[in-house]
Amino acid sequence: MPLITSRENPHIKAAVRLRNAAAERCASGKFFLEGFRLCADACGSGYAPEELFLTPAAREKYQTAPLERAAAQVFEITETVAQKLGDTQHPQGVFAVCGMKPSSLPGSPTNPQIRWGGLARGVPLRYIALENLQDPGNLGAVARTAEALGLAGLIIGNGCDPWHPKALRASMGALLRLPVIRTDDLPGALRSSGLPCYAAVPDRGAASVLACDFTRGGILAVGSEAEGLSEEAIAACTCAVTVPMPGRAESLNAAAAATILMWEMVR
Amino acid sequence: MPLITSRENPHIKAAVRLRNAAAERCASGKFFLEGFRLCADACGSGYAPEELFLTPAAREKYQTAPLERAAAQVFEITETVAQKLGDTQHPQGVFAVCGMKPSSLPGSPTNPQIRWGGLARGVPLRYIALENLQDPGNLGAVARTAEALGLAGLIIGNGCDPWHPKALRASMGALLRLPVIRTDDLPGALRSSGLPCYAAVPDRGAASVLACDFTRGGILAVGSEAEGLSEEAIAACTCAVTVPMPGRAESLNAAAAATILMWEMVR
Numbered sequence: 001m002p003l004i005t006s007r008e009n010p011h012i013k014a015a016v017r018l019r020n021a022a023a024e025r026c027a028s029g030k031f032f033l034e035g036f037r038l039c040a041d042a043c044g045s046g047y048a049p050e051e052l053f054l055t056p057a058a059r060e061k062y063q064t065a066p067l068e069r070a071a072a073q074v075f076e077i078t079e080t081v082a083q084k085l086g087d088t089q090h091p092q093g094v095f096a097v098c099g100m101k102p103s104s105l106p107g108s109p110t111n112p113q114i115r116w117g118g119l120a121r122g123v124p125l126r127y128i129a130l131e132n133l134q135d136p137g138n139l140g141a142v143a144r145t146a147e148a149l150g151l152a153g154l155i156i157g158n159g160c161d162p163w164h165p166k167a168l169r170a171s172m173g174a175l176l177r178l179p180v181i182r183t184d185d186l187p188g189a190l191r192s193s194g195l196p197c198y199a200a201v202p203d204r205g206a207a208s209v210l211a212c213d214f215t216r217g218g219i220l221a222v223g224s225e226a227e228g229l230s231e232e233a234i235a236a237c238t239c240a241v242t243v244p245m246p247g248r249a250e251s252l253n254a255a256a257a258a259t260i261l262m263w264e265m266v267r
Numbered sequence: 268m269p270l271i272t273s274r275e276n277p278h279i280k281a282a283v284r285l286r287n288a289a290a291e292r293c294a295s296g297k298f299f300l301e302g303f304r305l306c307a308d309a310c311g312s313g314y315a316p317e318e319l320f321l322t323p324a325a326r327e328k329y330q331t332a333p334l335e336r337a338a339a340q341v342f343e344i345t346e347t348v349a350q351k352l353g354d355t356q357h358p359q360g361v362f363a364v365c366g367m368k369p370s371s372l373p374g375s376p377t378n379p380q381i382r383w384g385g386l387a388r389g390v391p392l393r394y395i396a397l398e399n400l401q402d403p404g405n406l407g408a409v410a411r412t413a414e415a416l417g418l419a420g421l422i423i424g425n426g427c428d429p430w431h432p433k434a435l436r437a438s439m440g441a442l443l444r445l446p447v448i449r450t451d452d453l454p455g456a457l458r459s460s461g462l463p464c465y466a467a468v469p470d471r472g473a474a475s476v477l478a479c480d481f482t483r484g485g486i487l488a489v490g491s492e493a494e495g496l497s498e499e500a501i502a503a504c505t506c507a508v509t510v511p512m513p514g515r516a517e518s519l520n521a522a523a524a525a526t527i528l529m530w531e532m533v534r
Contacts, residue, residue, distance in 0.1 A: 137404070145523045150513030172518060210534070246417030246533060251439060256412045259526045266513060267477070 003076045004053070007084040011051060011075060015085060015097050022161045029100050031163035034087055036062040036094040041173030043070045047098040053077045053085060055093030062094060071096070087165050100163065124217025125152040125195070126265050128258065131186050131233055132159030132224035138255040140170025142222070143178060145259050147171075149266045153179035155219065157186030157233070186221070187236035195219050199229050199237035200261050202252070206240040214265045222258045270343045271320070274351040278318060278342060282352060282364050289428045296367050298430035301354055303329040303361040308440030310337045314365040320344045320352060322360030329361060338363070354432050367430065391484025392419040392462070393532050395525065398453050398500050399426030399491035405522040407437025409489070410445060412526050414438075416533045420446035422486065424453030424500070453488070454503035462486050466496050466504035467528050469519070473507040481532045489525045 004012060017024045018032040025031050030050065033039050039049065043066065052071035054064055055078070068074050082093045128146050133139045139160055146154060156162050162175045183189040190197045196218035221237055223229030234240060243252060243260050271279060284291045285299040292298050297317065300306050303325070306316065310333065319338035321331055335341050349360045395413050400406045406427055413421060423429050429442045450456040457464045463485035488504055490496030501507060510519060510527050
Protein backbone atom coordinates (compact mmCIF):
# COMPACT_ATOMS: atom_id res chain seq x y z
CA MET A 1 0.00 0.00 0.00
CA PRO A 2 1.59 3.33 -1.05
CA LEU A 3 2.33 5.70 1.83
CA ILE A 4 1.63 9.43 1.50
CA THR A 5 3.56 11.64 3.90
CA SER A 6 3.34 14.99 2.11
CA ARG A 7 0.41 17.37 2.38
CA GLU A 8 1.38 18.54 -1.10
CA ASN A 9 0.95 15.09 -2.68
CA PRO A 10 -1.17 15.47 -5.86
CA HIS A 11 -3.74 12.87 -4.68
CA ILE A 12 -4.20 14.81 -1.45
CA LYS A 13 -4.46 18.16 -3.19
CA ALA A 14 -7.02 16.77 -5.64
CA ALA A 15 -9.07 15.32 -2.76
CA VAL A 16 -9.03 18.66 -0.91
CA ARG A 17 -10.22 20.41 -4.06
CA LEU A 18 -13.13 17.94 -4.30
CA ARG A 19 -13.92 18.60 -0.64
CA ASN A 20 -13.89 22.38 -1.02
CA ALA A 21 -15.29 23.17 -4.45
CA ALA A 22 -18.66 22.29 -5.91
CA ALA A 23 -17.35 23.26 -9.35
CA GLU A 24 -14.58 20.67 -9.01
CA ARG A 25 -17.09 17.98 -8.03
CA CYS A 26 -19.39 18.92 -10.88
CA ALA A 27 -16.61 18.95 -13.48
CA SER A 28 -15.06 15.65 -12.41
CA GLY A 29 -18.19 13.72 -11.42
CA LYS A 30 -16.41 12.76 -8.19
CA PHE A 31 -16.95 13.62 -4.55
CA PHE A 32 -15.05 13.42 -1.28
CA LEU A 33 -16.10 11.58 1.87
CA GLU A 34 -14.77 11.77 5.41
CA GLY A 35 -15.37 9.30 8.21
CA PHE A 36 -15.61 5.54 8.49
CA ARG A 37 -19.40 5.41 8.71
CA LEU A 38 -19.98 7.51 5.56
CA CYS A 39 -17.31 5.61 3.59
CA ALA A 40 -18.93 2.32 4.61
CA ASP A 41 -22.37 3.67 3.67
CA ALA A 42 -21.01 4.67 0.28
CA CYS A 43 -19.60 1.17 -0.33
CA GLY A 44 -22.86 -0.40 0.81
CA SER A 45 -24.78 1.77 -1.65
CA GLY A 46 -22.66 0.94 -4.66
CA TYR A 47 -20.22 3.85 -4.59
CA ALA A 48 -16.92 1.97 -4.71
CA PRO A 49 -14.11 4.35 -3.67
CA GLU A 50 -11.74 5.29 -6.47
CA GLU A 51 -9.27 6.32 -3.79
CA LEU A 52 -9.26 5.40 -0.13
CA PHE A 53 -6.99 7.18 2.37
CA LEU A 54 -6.36 5.57 5.77
CA THR A 55 -4.13 6.35 8.74
CA PRO A 56 -2.52 3.35 10.48
CA ALA A 57 -4.56 4.21 13.60
CA ALA A 58 -7.80 4.10 11.60
CA ARG A 59 -6.88 0.72 10.11
CA GLU A 60 -6.50 -0.58 13.66
CA LYS A 61 -9.63 1.05 15.05
CA TYR A 62 -12.16 0.43 12.26
CA GLN A 63 -13.10 -2.58 10.16
CA THR A 64 -11.54 -1.12 7.03
CA ALA A 65 -10.87 -4.42 5.24
CA PRO A 66 -14.15 -4.39 3.22
CA LEU A 67 -13.47 -0.79 2.21
CA GLU A 68 -9.95 -1.66 1.15
CA ARG A 69 -11.21 -4.55 -0.96
CA ALA A 70 -13.82 -2.33 -2.65
CA ALA A 71 -11.47 0.57 -3.39
CA ALA A 72 -9.59 0.87 -6.67
CA GLN A 73 -6.60 2.46 -4.89
CA VAL A 74 -5.72 2.49 -1.20
CA PHE A 75 -3.20 4.89 0.34
CA GLU A 76 -1.79 4.92 3.82
CA ILE A 77 -1.48 8.49 5.11
CA THR A 78 0.21 10.09 8.09
CA GLU A 79 -1.71 11.97 10.80
CA THR A 80 -0.41 15.26 9.36
CA VAL A 81 -1.91 14.42 5.99
CA ALA A 82 -5.16 13.36 7.71
CA GLN A 83 -5.29 16.79 9.37
CA LYS A 84 -5.11 18.36 5.93
CA LEU A 85 -7.85 16.12 4.48
CA GLY A 86 -10.07 16.39 7.54
CA ASP A 87 -12.90 18.90 7.74
CA THR A 88 -13.29 18.16 11.45
CA GLN A 89 -10.95 18.89 14.32
CA HIS A 90 -10.22 15.25 15.17
CA PRO A 91 -10.46 13.34 11.90
CA GLN A 92 -11.03 9.60 12.14
CA GLY A 93 -8.39 9.07 9.47
CA VAL A 94 -10.75 7.51 6.91
CA PHE A 95 -11.33 9.38 3.64
CA ALA A 96 -12.50 8.41 0.19
CA VAL A 97 -12.94 9.83 -3.28
CA CYS A 98 -15.91 8.27 -5.06
CA GLY A 99 -17.49 8.69 -8.48
CA MET A 100 -21.08 9.90 -8.67
CA LYS A 101 -23.54 7.42 -10.11
CA PRO A 102 -24.66 8.18 -13.67
CA SER A 103 -28.22 8.70 -12.43
CA SER A 104 -26.94 11.36 -10.09
CA LEU A 105 -25.03 13.36 -12.64
CA PRO A 106 -26.40 16.70 -13.71
CA GLY A 107 -28.23 16.52 -16.98
CA SER A 108 -29.91 13.15 -16.47
CA PRO A 109 -33.38 14.20 -15.47
CA THR A 110 -34.72 10.72 -14.98
CA ASN A 111 -33.34 7.58 -13.49
CA PRO A 112 -34.31 4.24 -14.95
CA GLN A 113 -33.95 2.70 -11.51
CA ILE A 114 -36.80 4.84 -10.24
CA ARG A 115 -40.28 3.71 -11.05
CA TRP A 116 -41.94 7.03 -11.62
CA GLY A 117 -45.59 7.28 -10.85
CA GLY A 118 -48.12 4.73 -9.86
CA LEU A 119 -47.51 2.22 -7.15
CA ALA A 120 -44.53 0.09 -6.18
CA ARG A 121 -45.82 -3.13 -4.69
CA GLY A 122 -49.08 -1.38 -3.87
CA VAL A 123 -47.41 1.47 -1.97
CA PRO A 124 -47.81 4.98 -3.39
CA LEU A 125 -44.42 6.54 -4.13
CA ARG A 126 -43.50 9.78 -2.44
CA TYR A 127 -40.55 11.98 -3.31
CA ILE A 128 -39.15 15.26 -2.14
CA ALA A 129 -37.82 17.72 -4.71
CA LEU A 130 -35.45 20.47 -3.63
CA GLU A 131 -34.55 23.67 -5.44
CA ASN A 132 -31.85 26.14 -4.40
CA LEU A 133 -31.62 24.80 -0.86
CA GLN A 134 -28.36 26.53 -0.17
CA ASP A 135 -27.41 25.42 3.32
CA PRO A 136 -25.83 21.98 2.89
CA GLY A 137 -26.76 21.20 6.51
CA ASN A 138 -30.43 21.76 5.66
CA LEU A 139 -30.14 19.62 2.54
CA GLY A 140 -28.59 16.78 4.55
CA ALA A 141 -31.15 17.06 7.34
CA VAL A 142 -34.03 16.93 4.85
CA ALA A 143 -32.53 13.84 3.20
CA ARG A 144 -32.15 12.17 6.59
CA THR A 145 -35.78 12.88 7.46
CA ALA A 146 -36.94 11.73 4.02
CA GLU A 147 -35.23 8.39 4.57
CA ALA A 148 -36.60 8.00 8.11
CA LEU A 149 -40.13 8.69 6.89
CA GLY A 150 -39.80 6.17 4.09
CA LEU A 151 -39.81 8.46 1.05
CA ALA A 152 -38.78 6.82 -2.21
CA GLY A 153 -36.06 9.31 -3.14
CA LEU A 154 -34.89 12.87 -3.68
CA ILE A 155 -35.08 14.98 -6.80
CA ILE A 156 -32.43 17.65 -6.66
CA GLY A 157 -32.63 20.72 -8.84
CA ASN A 158 -30.41 23.71 -9.42
CA GLY A 159 -28.61 25.34 -6.54
CA CYS A 160 -28.39 22.23 -4.35
CA ASP A 161 -25.20 20.24 -3.89
CA PRO A 162 -25.84 16.76 -2.46
CA TRP A 163 -22.10 16.02 -2.59
CA HIS A 164 -21.12 18.83 -0.24
CA PRO A 165 -19.25 17.25 2.71
CA LYS A 166 -21.57 18.98 5.20
CA ALA A 167 -24.67 17.74 3.38
CA LEU A 168 -23.35 14.17 3.35
CA ARG A 169 -22.49 14.38 7.05
CA ALA A 170 -25.82 15.94 8.10
CA SER A 171 -27.68 13.30 6.10
CA MET A 172 -25.97 10.53 8.11
CA GLY A 173 -25.44 8.78 4.79
CA ALA A 174 -29.06 9.07 3.64
CA LEU A 175 -27.86 10.97 0.54
CA LEU A 176 -25.81 7.89 -0.34
CA ARG A 177 -28.54 5.35 0.41
CA LEU A 178 -31.61 7.05 -1.09
CA PRO A 179 -32.06 7.28 -4.85
CA VAL A 180 -31.04 10.82 -5.81
CA ILE A 181 -32.06 12.25 -9.16
CA ARG A 182 -30.25 15.39 -10.22
CA THR A 183 -31.73 17.66 -12.82
CA ASP A 184 -31.02 21.08 -14.25
CA ASP A 185 -34.68 21.38 -15.18
CA LEU A 186 -36.74 20.76 -12.07
CA PRO A 187 -39.99 22.13 -13.56
CA GLY A 188 -39.57 19.79 -16.53
CA ALA A 189 -38.85 16.82 -14.27
CA LEU A 190 -41.94 17.59 -12.18
CA ARG A 191 -44.15 17.85 -15.24
CA SER A 192 -42.81 14.67 -16.83
CA SER A 193 -43.12 12.63 -13.64
CA GLY A 194 -46.82 11.99 -14.08
CA LEU A 195 -47.20 12.24 -10.30
CA PRO A 196 -49.21 14.80 -8.36
CA CYS A 197 -46.75 17.60 -7.46
CA TYR A 198 -47.17 19.79 -4.39
CA ALA A 199 -45.37 23.13 -4.18
CA ALA A 200 -44.53 24.18 -0.61
CA VAL A 201 -45.22 27.90 -0.23
CA PRO A 202 -45.44 30.18 2.80
CA ASP A 203 -48.49 31.91 1.32
CA ARG A 204 -51.38 31.80 3.77
CA GLY A 205 -53.74 31.84 0.82
CA ALA A 206 -52.53 28.44 -0.42
CA ALA A 207 -54.28 25.19 0.44
CA SER A 208 -53.56 23.98 3.95
CA VAL A 209 -51.56 20.79 4.02
CA LEU A 210 -54.33 19.46 6.26
CA ALA A 211 -56.72 19.64 3.32
CA CYS A 212 -54.45 17.68 0.95
CA ASP A 213 -55.00 14.10 -0.03
CA PHE A 214 -51.63 12.41 -0.40
CA THR A 215 -52.96 8.88 -0.77
CA ARG A 216 -51.87 8.67 -4.42
CA GLY A 217 -48.31 9.60 -3.45
CA GLY A 218 -46.55 12.36 -5.31
CA ILE A 219 -43.71 14.84 -5.21
CA LEU A 220 -43.33 17.56 -2.60
CA ALA A 221 -41.28 20.48 -3.95
CA VAL A 222 -39.46 22.77 -1.51
CA GLY A 223 -37.47 25.87 -2.41
CA SER A 224 -34.69 27.97 -1.00
CA GLU A 225 -34.45 29.25 2.56
CA ALA A 226 -34.68 32.88 1.46
CA GLU A 227 -36.70 32.90 -1.74
CA GLY A 228 -38.81 29.75 -1.71
CA LEU A 229 -39.61 27.92 -4.95
CA SER A 230 -39.17 29.59 -8.33
CA GLU A 231 -42.28 30.69 -10.21
CA GLU A 232 -41.51 28.04 -12.83
CA ALA A 233 -41.39 25.24 -10.27
CA ILE A 234 -44.63 26.37 -8.64
CA ALA A 235 -46.31 26.55 -12.06
CA ALA A 236 -45.16 22.98 -12.82
CA CYS A 237 -46.90 21.67 -9.69
CA THR A 238 -50.45 20.38 -9.41
CA CYS A 239 -51.16 22.59 -6.42
CA ALA A 240 -49.54 24.80 -3.80
CA VAL A 241 -49.66 23.74 -0.16
CA THR A 242 -48.75 25.52 3.04
CA VAL A 243 -48.31 24.74 6.71
CA PRO A 244 -50.98 26.65 8.61
CA MET A 245 -49.22 28.64 11.34
CA PRO A 246 -51.01 29.97 14.37
CA GLY A 247 -47.82 31.80 15.37
CA ARG A 248 -45.66 34.29 13.56
CA ALA A 249 -46.09 34.35 9.80
CA GLU A 250 -43.43 33.06 7.41
CA SER A 251 -41.19 31.95 10.18
CA LEU A 252 -40.78 28.25 9.50
CA ASN A 253 -37.40 27.58 7.97
CA ALA A 254 -37.18 25.50 4.79
CA ALA A 255 -36.05 22.33 6.59
CA ALA A 256 -38.81 22.57 9.22
CA ALA A 257 -41.48 23.19 6.57
CA ALA A 258 -40.15 20.25 4.54
CA THR A 259 -40.21 18.05 7.66
CA ILE A 260 -43.84 18.86 8.49
CA LEU A 261 -44.96 18.47 4.87
CA MET A 262 -43.14 15.15 4.39
CA TRP A 263 -44.67 13.93 7.64
CA GLU A 264 -48.14 14.87 6.38
CA MET A 265 -47.45 13.02 3.11
CA VAL A 266 -46.78 9.75 4.93
CA ARG A 267 -48.88 10.26 8.07
CA MET B 268 -20.69 59.00 21.40
CA PRO B 269 -17.35 57.43 22.35
CA LEU B 270 -15.38 56.02 19.43
CA ILE B 271 -13.56 52.69 19.71
CA THR B 272 -10.75 52.18 17.22
CA SER B 273 -8.74 49.44 18.95
CA ARG B 274 -9.52 45.75 18.73
CA GLU B 275 -7.90 45.48 22.17
CA ASN B 276 -10.37 47.89 23.80
CA PRO B 277 -11.66 46.30 27.05
CA HIS B 278 -15.33 46.68 25.99
CA ILE B 279 -14.57 44.87 22.74
CA LYS B 280 -12.59 42.12 24.43
CA ALA B 281 -15.38 41.60 26.99
CA ALA B 282 -17.98 41.41 24.20
CA VAL B 283 -15.90 38.85 22.30
CA ARG B 284 -15.61 36.75 25.46
CA LEU B 285 -19.41 36.83 25.81
CA ARG B 286 -19.72 35.80 22.17
CA ASN B 287 -17.30 32.89 22.50
CA ALA B 288 -17.75 31.43 25.96
CA ALA B 289 -20.89 29.98 27.54
CA ALA B 290 -19.17 30.10 30.94
CA GLU B 291 -18.66 33.84 30.55
CA ARG B 292 -22.33 34.34 29.67
CA CYS B 293 -23.44 32.18 32.56
CA ALA B 294 -21.19 33.92 35.11
CA SER B 295 -22.10 37.45 34.02
CA GLY B 296 -25.77 36.97 33.15
CA LYS B 297 -25.09 38.81 29.89
CA PHE B 298 -25.10 37.77 26.26
CA PHE B 299 -23.87 39.09 22.93
CA LEU B 300 -25.93 39.84 19.84
CA GLU B 301 -24.91 40.49 16.25
CA GLY B 302 -27.01 42.03 13.52
CA PHE B 303 -29.59 44.77 13.29
CA ARG B 304 -32.62 42.48 13.20
CA LEU B 305 -31.62 40.52 16.32
CA CYS B 306 -30.70 43.67 18.25
CA ALA B 307 -34.06 45.20 17.33
CA ASP B 308 -35.84 42.00 18.34
CA ALA B 309 -34.05 42.11 21.69
CA CYS B 310 -35.15 45.71 22.31
CA GLY B 311 -38.70 44.86 21.28
CA SER B 312 -38.73 41.99 23.76
CA GLY B 313 -37.52 44.00 26.73
CA TYR B 314 -33.81 43.27 26.53
CA ALA B 315 -32.42 46.82 26.59
CA PRO B 316 -28.77 46.74 25.43
CA GLU B 317 -26.25 47.53 28.13
CA GLU B 318 -23.77 48.27 25.37
CA LEU B 319 -24.48 48.95 21.72
CA PHE B 320 -21.67 48.98 19.12
CA LEU B 321 -22.32 50.60 15.73
CA THR B 322 -20.21 51.38 12.69
CA PRO B 323 -20.91 54.70 10.95
CA ALA B 324 -22.05 52.74 7.87
CA ALA B 325 -24.56 50.78 9.97
CA ARG B 326 -25.94 54.01 11.48
CA GLU B 327 -26.58 55.21 7.96
CA LYS B 328 -28.03 51.97 6.62
CA TYR B 329 -30.29 50.88 9.49
CA GLN B 330 -32.85 52.63 11.69
CA THR B 331 -30.61 52.52 14.75
CA ALA B 332 -32.12 55.50 16.55
CA PRO B 333 -34.56 53.43 18.69
CA LEU B 334 -31.72 51.07 19.61
CA GLU B 335 -29.50 53.99 20.58
CA ARG B 336 -32.24 55.44 22.78
CA ALA B 337 -32.81 52.09 24.50
CA ALA B 338 -29.13 51.33 25.12
CA ALA B 339 -27.38 52.30 28.33
CA GLN B 340 -24.12 52.94 26.45
CA VAL B 341 -23.53 53.45 22.74
CA PHE B 342 -20.12 53.17 21.08
CA GLU B 343 -19.13 53.99 17.55
CA ILE B 344 -16.69 51.41 16.20
CA THR B 345 -14.46 51.22 13.14
CA GLU B 346 -14.84 48.54 10.47
CA THR B 347 -11.72 46.83 11.81
CA VAL B 348 -13.30 46.55 15.24
CA ALA B 349 -16.53 45.31 13.64
CA GLN B 350 -14.53 42.56 11.93
CA LYS B 351 -13.29 41.46 15.34
CA LEU B 352 -16.78 41.49 16.91
CA GLY B 353 -18.43 39.85 13.91
CA ASP B 354 -19.02 36.13 13.76
CA THR B 355 -19.93 36.43 10.10
CA GLN B 356 -17.79 37.30 7.11
CA HIS B 357 -19.54 40.57 6.30
CA PRO B 358 -20.80 41.94 9.61
CA GLN B 359 -23.61 44.48 9.44
CA GLY B 360 -21.81 46.58 12.03
CA VAL B 361 -24.53 46.33 14.69
CA PHE B 362 -23.68 44.54 17.95
CA ALA B 363 -25.10 44.58 21.47
CA VAL B 364 -24.41 43.23 24.92
CA CYS B 365 -27.65 42.58 26.82
CA GLY B 366 -28.50 41.29 30.26
CA MET B 367 -30.51 38.08 30.55
CA LYS B 368 -33.94 38.46 32.10
CA PRO B 369 -34.22 37.18 35.67
CA SER B 370 -36.68 34.52 34.52
CA SER B 371 -34.09 33.27 32.11
CA LEU B 372 -31.27 32.94 34.58
CA PRO B 373 -30.20 29.48 35.62
CA GLY B 374 -31.65 28.49 38.96
CA SER B 375 -35.07 30.06 38.55
CA PRO B 376 -37.14 27.05 37.65
CA THR B 377 -40.39 28.91 37.21
CA ASN B 378 -41.38 32.18 35.71
CA PRO B 379 -44.23 34.16 37.24
CA GLN B 380 -45.00 35.58 33.80
CA ILE B 381 -45.89 32.11 32.57
CA ARG B 382 -49.28 30.81 33.50
CA TRP B 383 -48.47 27.19 34.07
CA GLY B 384 -51.18 24.68 33.38
CA GLY B 385 -54.78 25.10 32.50
CA LEU B 386 -55.91 27.40 29.76
CA ALA B 387 -55.00 30.93 28.74
CA ARG B 388 -58.08 32.58 27.26
CA GLY B 389 -59.51 29.14 26.57
CA VAL B 390 -56.44 27.97 24.62
CA PRO B 391 -54.49 25.03 26.03
CA LEU B 392 -50.86 25.96 26.65
CA ARG B 393 -48.14 24.03 24.92
CA TYR B 394 -44.45 24.19 25.68
CA ILE B 395 -41.34 22.52 24.44
CA ALA B 396 -38.68 21.46 26.95
CA LEU B 397 -35.14 20.81 25.77
CA GLU B 398 -32.37 18.91 27.52
CA ASN B 399 -28.74 18.69 26.39
CA LEU B 400 -29.52 19.85 22.86
CA GLN B 401 -25.91 20.54 22.05
CA ASP B 402 -25.98 21.98 18.57
CA PRO B 403 -26.91 25.65 18.97
CA GLY B 404 -28.22 25.64 15.40
CA ASN B 405 -30.69 22.89 16.33
CA LEU B 406 -31.74 24.77 19.46
CA GLY B 407 -32.39 27.93 17.46
CA ALA B 408 -34.26 26.06 14.72
CA VAL B 409 -36.51 24.37 17.29
CA ALA B 410 -37.26 27.73 18.93
CA ARG B 411 -38.11 29.25 15.56
CA THR B 412 -40.50 26.39 14.77
CA ALA B 413 -42.03 26.58 18.27
CA GLU B 414 -42.84 30.24 17.70
CA ALA B 415 -44.23 29.65 14.20
CA LEU B 416 -46.50 26.91 15.51
CA GLY B 417 -47.76 29.09 18.34
CA LEU B 418 -46.23 27.33 21.34
CA ALA B 419 -46.37 29.29 24.59
CA GLY B 420 -42.67 29.08 25.42
CA LEU B 421 -39.51 27.06 25.90
CA ILE B 422 -38.22 25.32 28.99
CA ILE B 423 -34.49 24.93 28.75
CA GLY B 424 -32.65 22.44 30.92
CA ASN B 425 -29.03 21.53 31.39
CA GLY B 426 -26.69 21.38 28.45
CA CYS B 427 -28.55 23.91 26.29
CA ASP B 428 -27.35 27.45 25.76
CA PRO B 429 -30.07 29.72 24.38
CA TRP B 430 -27.62 32.67 24.40
CA HIS B 431 -25.17 31.08 22.00
CA PRO B 432 -24.82 33.45 19.02
CA LYS B 433 -25.57 30.63 16.57
CA ALA B 434 -28.71 29.65 18.50
CA LEU B 435 -29.94 33.25 18.54
CA ARG B 436 -29.26 33.61 14.82
CA ALA B 437 -30.88 30.29 13.84
CA SER B 438 -33.93 31.19 15.92
CA MET B 439 -34.41 34.40 13.90
CA GLY B 440 -35.03 36.12 17.23
CA ALA B 441 -37.60 33.60 18.48
CA LEU B 442 -35.38 32.92 21.51
CA LEU B 443 -35.71 36.61 22.38
CA ARG B 444 -39.44 36.85 21.73
CA LEU B 445 -40.71 33.61 23.28
CA PRO B 446 -40.80 33.18 27.05
CA VAL B 447 -37.75 31.10 27.95
CA ILE B 448 -37.55 29.37 31.32
CA ARG B 449 -34.13 28.08 32.28
CA THR B 450 -33.78 25.43 34.90
CA ASP B 451 -31.02 23.24 36.27
CA ASP B 452 -33.64 20.71 37.30
CA LEU B 453 -35.72 19.86 34.25
CA PRO B 454 -37.33 16.75 35.81
CA GLY B 455 -38.41 18.87 38.81
CA ALA B 456 -39.78 21.60 36.55
CA LEU B 457 -41.74 19.04 34.53
CA ARG B 458 -43.22 17.46 37.66
CA SER B 459 -44.13 20.81 39.24
CA SER B 460 -45.75 22.17 36.06
CA GLY B 461 -49.00 20.33 36.63
CA LEU B 462 -49.23 19.86 32.85
CA PRO B 463 -49.23 16.58 30.94
CA CYS B 464 -45.60 15.95 29.93
CA TYR B 465 -44.62 13.96 26.86
CA ALA B 466 -41.13 12.49 26.58
CA ALA B 467 -39.91 12.19 22.98
CA VAL B 468 -38.11 8.86 22.58
CA PRO B 469 -36.91 6.92 19.53
CA ASP B 470 -38.15 3.67 21.08
CA ARG B 471 -40.52 1.91 18.71
CA GLY B 472 -42.27 0.42 21.74
CA ALA B 473 -43.43 3.84 22.98
CA ALA B 474 -46.86 5.24 22.18
CA SER B 475 -47.15 6.60 18.64
CA VAL B 476 -47.63 10.36 18.55
CA LEU B 477 -50.68 9.59 16.40
CA ALA B 478 -52.34 7.97 19.42
CA CYS B 479 -51.73 10.95 21.73
CA ASP B 480 -54.42 13.38 22.77
CA PHE B 481 -52.84 16.83 23.08
CA THR B 482 -56.11 18.72 23.52
CA ARG B 483 -55.30 19.61 27.13
CA GLY B 484 -51.96 21.13 26.06
CA GLY B 485 -48.81 20.12 27.85
CA ILE B 486 -45.05 19.99 27.63
CA LEU B 487 -43.11 18.09 25.00
CA ALA B 488 -39.65 17.13 26.25
CA VAL B 489 -36.85 16.47 23.74
CA GLY B 490 -33.33 15.32 24.57
CA SER B 491 -29.88 15.46 23.05
CA GLU B 492 -28.98 14.57 19.48
CA ALA B 493 -26.83 11.63 20.55
CA GLU B 494 -28.30 10.37 23.81
CA GLY B 495 -31.92 11.46 23.87
CA LEU B 496 -33.61 12.42 27.14
CA SER B 497 -32.14 11.44 30.49
CA GLU B 498 -33.79 8.63 32.43
CA GLU B 499 -34.81 11.19 35.08
CA ALA B 500 -36.55 13.43 32.55
CA ILE B 501 -38.38 10.48 30.98
CA ALA B 502 -39.49 9.34 34.44
CA ALA B 503 -40.82 12.84 35.21
CA CYS B 504 -43.09 12.73 32.15
CA THR B 505 -46.65 11.49 31.97
CA CYS B 506 -45.89 9.30 28.97
CA ALA B 507 -43.32 8.58 26.29
CA VAL B 508 -44.18 9.28 22.66
CA THR B 509 -42.44 8.45 19.43
CA VAL B 510 -42.68 9.30 15.75
CA PRO B 511 -43.57 6.10 13.89
CA MET B 512 -41.03 5.66 11.12
CA PRO B 513 -41.66 3.45 8.13
CA GLY B 514 -38.06 4.05 7.01
CA ARG B 515 -34.76 3.51 8.75
CA ALA B 516 -34.96 3.27 12.55
CA GLU B 517 -33.62 5.96 14.86
CA SER B 518 -32.69 8.17 12.02
CA LEU B 519 -34.71 11.30 12.72
CA ASN B 520 -32.47 13.97 14.19
CA ALA B 521 -33.54 15.76 17.37
CA ALA B 522 -34.70 18.90 15.56
CA ALA B 523 -36.75 16.95 13.01
CA ALA B 524 -38.36 14.81 15.72
CA ALA B 525 -39.15 17.95 17.74
CA THR B 526 -40.66 19.58 14.65
CA ILE B 527 -42.98 16.66 13.90
CA LEU B 528 -44.00 16.29 17.56
CA MET B 529 -44.68 20.02 18.02
CA TRP B 530 -46.72 19.97 14.84
CA GLU B 531 -48.78 17.05 16.16
CA MET B 532 -49.33 18.95 19.43
CA VAL B 533 -50.91 21.90 17.62
CA ARG B 534 -52.31 20.15 14.54
